[in-house]
Amino acid sequence: MNATEHTDVLVVGGGPVGLLLANELGARGVSVIVAEAAENIRQEPRAGTLHARTVQSLTRRGYLRAPDTRSASASAAPFHFAGMPGLAIHAPATEGPPLMNVPQSELERALAELAGELGVDVRRGARATELRREEHAVEVTVRSTRGEHRVRAGYVVGADGARSTVRDRAGIGAATHPPNFAAVLGLVRLDRPGAIPGGWAHGPHGWTLVNPNPSGHSRVIVHDFRKPLPDHRSPVDLEELRERTSSVLGFEVGMSDPAFLTRFSDFCRLVDSFRDGRVLLAGDAAHLHPPLGGQGLNLGLQDALNLGWKLALVISGSAPDSLLDTYHAERHPAARRVVDNTRAQSALMHPGEEFDPLRDLFGELLNLRQANDHVQGLVSGQGVTYEALDSADTRHEGRFLTNVGVRTGQAHTSVAELLTSGAGLLLLTPAAGAELADTARQWKDRVDVRTVELDEEREWSAALVRPDGYLAWTNAAGGTSAESLREHLVHFFGPAGGRENG
Structure with missing residues (x-):
């Protein structure tokens, strides 16, 4: 070795x-x-x-x-x-x-x-x-x-x-949750692609999802609910795909020349x-x-x-x-x-x-x-939100910040473009207090601080954005903003000055 x-x-x-x-x-x-x-x-x-x-x-x-x-x-x-x-x-x-x-x-x-x-x-x-x-x-x-x-x-x-x-x-x-259906996916040539229903189709034993291709290989997926279900490791062949597809659609489906075959199920x-x-x-x-x-x-x-x-x-x-x-x-x-x-x-x-x-x-x-x-x-995935550190600001913290257009000086850009550096982002509008920028300065190696004008009015005048686009903090909930910002900076980006692990 x-x-x-x-x-x-x-x-x-x-x-x-x-x-x-x-x-x-x-x-x-x-x-x-x-x-x-x-x-x-x-x-x-x-x-x-x-x-x-x-x-x-x-x-x-x-x-x-x-x-x-x-x-x-x-x-x-x-x-x-x-x-x-x-x-x-x-x-x-x-x-x-x-x-x-x-x-x-x-x-x-x-x-x-x-x-x-x-x-x-x-x-x-x-x-x-x-x-x-x-x-x-x-x-x-x-x-x-x-x-x-x-x-x-x-x-x-x-x-x-x-x-x-x-x-x-x-x-x-x-x-784990056991499977309820057996599915087979194949790339095959259909004998009569025009006779096969495209997209999703419902039959007595399950569903098919077919993308018919009149001049080449069609993608065929069949979801078969008949029992017993096969072992997920068992090999799959053209005959199984043909039989299951025909059973679900209720008529014989001719197919040949398989370029790819695999099986899956709804095991979780x-x-x-x-x-x-x-x-x-x-x-x-x-x-x-x-x-x-x-x-x-x-x-x-x-x-x-x-x-x-x-x-x-x-x-x-x-x-x-x-x-x-x-x-x-x-x-x-x-x-x-x-x-x-x-x-x-x-x-x-x-x-x-x-x-x-x-x-x-x-x-x-x-x-x-x-x-x-x-x-x-x-x-x-747009329904995903993360738990807020401050329970008083659940309307914003932990939620994905929409790609707001912003102006920095004479340049127009957006939240998405400002995040491409991979660092955190503190957005400060002219209405935000100067003490917030002073607080964040100790995290300048991990958080970009930008004074901006927003294209759309928001309920906050300052917001800390995580590198993945989710809001870590806003000043919408009021309170002592600088202290609250510091708490969130420490939680998501480590202590001021870094080197937590030596």
């Missing part, structure tokens, strides 16, 4: 979630090694939808271009819930599109290229096999074609998917803790649920954006290790809401006639603006 290597963070798993986290750390000067078992980026069809909150968050970190808030117009995208149409995903006009279609392989490739530019050490064909905890580090055994070697890291993040080695070796428990798992000492989990390693509504990738990317700035502050010594406890406190409830809403979708998709009245009622509810807003907030 080769000599032990040392790094600040070892990220196990080099998919989009692991790579985004590694880039967030690398951009902040943290040394990172990424160990990815796959030799190459997978090309098969996987997630391809970036929901509104992910689009907004990636924009604030500079991965996507920020819209011009002065010429933005509101838009909405039609979507579905449990295969039923009627859901509308919408976002504030200043935030850009409410949905973006980006193939996961394309996203992963772009993040891998950026990782190379940032100097992140991404190692493909490297599989973590063992994990051993120490007082001030975690030692991981990594196996590759070059043999086995050890990596000793200050922190290890398991972003290694549903069958996470990190979760298993760390002994992190989880709550949510870990008991996103953090166990120096071991943390993100993405599918932490939460697993059916791909109903395309929420899994988005949930994992949000994990990475929540954890990245916190872990960097702790490693730099600017903030105490306890800041990492907020990662679990904030992301575990967010993950539970996604697990719960996908389980609700699975229940609504049950093909029995006794569920038809429930589906009809739910479809009527989606036509009500308030109900639609609630459901689209669940699916798009």
Whole structure:
């Protein structure tokens, strides 16, 4: 076995979630090694939808271009819930599109290229096999074609998917829910693509989701509720996809030339803790649920954006290790809401006639603006809020700050553009007291202070924004603003002057 290597963070798993986290750390000067078992980026069809909150968050970190808030117009995208149409995903006009279609392989490739530019050490064909905890580090055994070697890291993040080695070796428990349907996804040539209903279709045994292609391979997904369900590890072949699709649609569906086949179900798992000492989990390693509504990738990317700035502050010594406890406190409830809403979708998709009245009622509810807003907030991530440190300001603290246009001197910019540096942001309007800028000056290495004029009037004249775009504090609740600001700066960014961990 080769000599032990040392790094600040070892990220196990080099998919989009692991790579985004590694880039967030690398951009902040943290040394990172990424160990990815796959030799190459997978090309098969996987997630391809970036929901509104992910689009907004990636924009604030500079991965996507920020819209011009002065010429933005509101838009909405039609979507579905449990295969039923009627859901509308919408976002504030200043935030850009409410949905973006980006193939996961394309996203992963772009993040891998950026990782190379940032100097992140991404190692493909490297599989973590063992994990051993120490007082001030975690030692991981990594196996590759070059043999086995050890990596000793200050922190290890398991972003290694549903069958996470990190979760298993760390002994992190989880709550699970058994599956109700068996699903098969295939890229196949349909004999009569024009005869197959496109989009979602409901049958006596389940649902299909088909994207017919008259000149090539069509994507076919079938959700079959018949029992008994197959073992999730059993191989899948063209005949099974054909049989299940024909059974659900009620007529024989001819297909051939499978380019890709896989199976999944609505099995759900949510870990008991996103953090166990120096071991943390993100993405599918932490939460697993059916791909109903395309929420899994988005949930994992949000994990990475929540954890990245916190872990960097702790490693730099600017903030105490306890800041990492907020990662679990904030992301575990967010993950539970996604697990719960996908389980609700699975229940609504049950093909029995006794569920038809429930589906009809739910479809009527989606036509009500308030109900639609609630459901689209669940699916798009825009309903996520974090617990406020000050219970007197729950209208603002912990909520995502809309991309407000601002003027700094003669220049016009926006909140999203001001956050691309990766630091915290203190916005001070002319009505804010001068003592607030004096207070924040001691955190100038972690928080940018900007005196601005807002394009839109707000209930506050000063606001502290976290690097992930969520409000950490405002002066809307009154009280002694400077003392309140100091308390929140310490909580989210560590003590004045930093070097908490020596």
